[in-house]
Amino acid sequence: MNEMPEEMITFFNTRAEIYDAQQIKNIDGGKKCYHEIAQYIPDHAKTLLDLGCGTGLELESIFKRFPEIDVTGIDLADKMLEKLAAKYSRYSINLINGNYLSVDMGAGKYDAAISVMSFHHFTHSQKLKLYTNICRSLKSNGVFIECDYMVGSNDSGIEAHFLSEREKLLTDHNLTEDLYHYDIPFTIEHEVSLLTESGFQSVKKVWGVENTIMLLATKQEKK
């Protein structure tokens, strides 16, 4: 039988102390994505939503370019958020210690939303609802930048394999659909179609190194 997956919150809380160094070592492209992301945020941006912000690795380049920006960060793991708060105490940040699958993100509030290395744990139906809420939270012409662990090759067999393994894990351990740390990388094609279905007008890949992929999605302008 496969090993019982760790609860998401425990997984990240117990690794918060060593997270930054490990993350940069472990992901394809290392720290490059954290430098790259800031350039896709529109020049006029004043408000930013960061989903699964963790210790805020992605915020360093963003605060360098936008020192006055108001950031709302959502994360389940309080220990990760403590690290973020200590690093960026001189910036405008509102931290929400909660689950972005259920937190109310509001409507028409943000110029940009980002998520780095957090959404590859969820299923199609969870993502469809999440992306719809992100789209709703943005102002018209707002952008969503998703940088995540995806299947760089568009081989849908890999995605199907991870999804069926996840089902097996849930059954074997008699678990309900809850927040466990289990990776399900989707193909780029599939991510693009979920984002489009959720109301984004244009979705394109803007950057990638192997399985670390960055997509830029724009909310439709009001007619």
Ligand SMILES: C[S@@+](CC[C@H](N)C(=O)[O-])C[C@H]1O[C@@H](n2cnc3c(N)ncnc32)[C@H](O)[C@@H]1O
């Ligand atoms: C791999 S870390 C990424 C952190 C940061 N964005 C980065 O790239 O370094 C994933 C983060 O997503 C958070 N997370 C996972 N699922 C979540 C959920 N449903 N709601 C809020 N945060 C979540 C975890 O607690 C963790 O801090």
